[in-house]
Amino acid sequence: MKVSVAAEKCVAAGQCVLLAPAVFDQREEDGVVVLLDETPAPELGDAVRESAMVCPAAAIHLAES
């Protein structure tokens, strides 16, 4: 799985960080998403997929391998 984020769409809700803190973080100043790991380990797959589904800005994109 390869993860990409559209930072210009991010609304800083932080839902992804709550679900998958090993993969996503937020910038200190404005809360915009920071991608920590663009090829997360398989065991993180479900949490990352859930992050993409609930992201209120549809700013997380997944390419399943």
Next chain:
Amino acid sequence: MNRIVVVGASAGGLATAEALRRAGFAGVITLVGDEPELPYDRPPLSKQLLSGEWEPGDLELRSATDLDALKLELRLGVRATSLDTSRRRVLLADDTEVSYDAVVVATGVRARRLPGTDGVAGVHTLRTLPDALALKERLRPGRRLVIVGAGFVGAEVAASVRALGADVTVLESGPVALGAAVGEAAGRYLTGLHDEHGVRVRTGAAVTAIAQAAGRVTGVELADGTVIPADEVLVAVGSAPNTEWLAGSGLTVHNGLVCDQYCAAAPGVYGVGDVARWENPLFGTTMRVEHRTNAAEQGLAVARTLLDPAARRPFAPVPYFWSDQYGIRFQSYGHLRDHDEALVLDAAGHRLLVAYRKDDRLVGVLAAGGTPKTLRAWRALIAAATPWTAAITSTAA
């Protein structure tokens, strides 16, 4: 379970369908929507779309390729007209019907209108992409826009079009913007932002009629006899759930589709998104949340319950919303409405931090101009139903 019909093809409906597929559901998913466009996102309508920062294509929730991969039976541009729960069928406006083993009601809300304004040119509401494009087309520097209602939609539009140079007046019936929802102090902050940016706000303004000539709006009449001249009027006075099509279904409708804590309205019938009034056990009350984040979370929760009913769990989220106005981002966690106390913890410069109490516990927080990450600590306190005194003490430290 072979056939699931999702009625409503916006954020909540699409999230439900996507979650079903991602969880391995191999049956037929029919996604019905009354709008012809592929599912698009609504929050940017009053922000980036109106300001011209984004094009309509930037609003798509999923690319055509990603949608194809979900293998949905898409029925877009056709409205559901009734639900037959005994025969388990959804009837559509083109006189076809779709049978289901389970149906998800995600028909959302529509913008309320003012009586007597249908068909008057220049009177707008904002809920759909065509609504936003129609408003945008009419706005240019110097044009006079009067916005009826200083809620989040009205305020975001004011901020977006003010940046385009339009002349904007906001009419609010209460003493401050959104006072009932967020409390007086936060309402004053919101009202003050308009002032700072050259947008006139008239509070205590009771609109009695839309003035018109030859079928086109010319102004807004107030109860005190004043007429505010307008080239365009945006009516932003809240929304109404789209539940009329459920009449005769036997489902309970009371300001939304009434659901239990699992978002079930009846056996095989679930509610998702703005239209659903469900019992949130975290707050011990029923709520209907008209915010984007909830639509996706609720869709995901309902999809899980549909596929594994034995493992179902109550849907007990901490609701979240954000709003962007004049370059300032508001964020909120929790259930602010019906609060007993709104305590201002920070109001320095453009910062705002308000905590909300209901009975003896912390139920919500609203912040602006701060660092979004710090709000996560508040969210955790709300999720843990932290007693008020403990919450205020711990966050002050």
